[in-house]
Amino acid sequence: MTESRATRIALRIATALVLSFLYLPLIILAIYAFNPSRLQAWPPTGFTLHWFGEALSNPALIRAVVNSLLVGTFATIVALVLGTLAALAVQRHAFFGRQAISFLLVLPIALPGVVTGIALRTSFVTLGIDFGLLTIVIGHATFCVVIVYNNVIARLRRLPRSPEEASADLGADAFTTFRRVTLPGMRTALLSGGLLAFALSFDEIIVTNFTAGAGTQTIPMWILTAIQRPTELPVVNVVALVLVLASVIPVYLASKVSSEGAIAGGRG
């Protein structure tokens, strides 16, 4: 250790400050969820659970949650299939243009979402495609595929080829080998990739705004509309608290999956 005592103390203070910067807004929001007043003024006027009931009986909100779950599920399925195929092709085959393809595959997450959004919207308008759940799924799948691809290809790089060769030597055909050897090896990568893809889809608003049209709302779209209506804010507070608490799920699962992966696949 080369850091002096003063440096360590300064770093500890800086860490504490950055952490409070990250968490204070979320804590303030959580407190508002129990505020009986309709006004978003500080300090809160008391304690109530009333707005949780209001949230559960809000039909537009429920519809938005269902839409988001549907979109997330379909986008994740598309991403799992296409992302895995692309990763297998790029990792297990040598071919002309491989470098170019692996670069192009990353573009949908490297370019700003507003570009994806305006490009898709322009195309749907130009081709006369009606906006709805399907166009939202298409928009989300563009970046979800990349997420799964990144996760699976990282795993395939670490996965030894010998079990697959052994399987083939023992007489298994290619499909059996894939199902019984390759797929179990990729399982945790598929799980974490799918989880990431679903979570990103569930949270996406930049692209969704362009590809949703007037009739369909996802949960972020509902929040965006409700934020700008003062009467809806108490219910928004409740939804916000639930979503912040829900972010524990991917963090917990991801840490479980990665530690399990580290055991299964050896050191990183």
Next chain:
Amino acid sequence: MSSPAAPDPAPPGRPGAVRRLSAWLHPRRRLQLGFLLSGPLGWLTIAYFGSLAILLLNAFWAKDAFTGRVEPFAWSLDAFKDLLASDVYTVIGLRTLGMAALVTVTDAILAFPIAYYMARIASPRVRNLLVIAVLMPLWAAYLVKVYAWRTILQGGGVLEWALTPLGIEAPGLDELANTWVVLSYLWLPYMILPIYAGLERIPGSLLEASADLGGRAGTTFRRVILPLVFPALVAGSIFTFSLTLGDYITPDLVSDAKFIGNVIYDNSSLGNLPLAAAYSLAPIVIMTVYLLVARRLGAFESL
């Protein structure tokens, strides 16, 4: 996904057919590759690059003066003329670019100490807890975080409550500086995690060697740590820069300033699609240049 332990309830004849197909495919690597690539490449070509191409075409198409509808294949440079005719678009472009740079620098400064603490000082247990503590806000919904800042900044909010007794006026929801604070807040975890990973990869022996050779803490930091962690910093900056460049919701919700994304979004719904398409070439070009430079600096290995 099917359970690997379950026996195959295959209909008679199927195993033979699958086997024959598999045996036939085995020497045909090109065909296997085609089978694997056709789906994802077809998808990417049609859904992503296809729509980028249509976007590019729309930037050069004319717009009917009365209905506002785009006339396909009626070539025109009107959209670009409109963009250059008023310096509003130049100002907005430079403002967005400046904000992306400012947010990136702010996040780098805020991220470094905590990343350093996590990588080199915290015990393994504390380190794991800190990683989770940084990941949690990253996963919390984007709009929830922007909304939290709205409630803090708006009239009657926490900030006014805290500042008024000190005789300072609260900022309200109109200031451009709000966008700087909120965007820096939003993308900070994207900067902390790569820098942390980069710092963790530096062997402690290098720092000890620098100290043994007489390098003081400042020298070691400048001459050893910073060059080694630089690619990770650039990797993190891709996120902070690109996400700021494309955001149009945060500026709209916490300030009254327009960004590139606002011009694109407003024109996509109100009608001047060619103008929106032409303007969106700006972030595409900027990000492509940024990515090429980042790749040269070795950032892609740190992603």
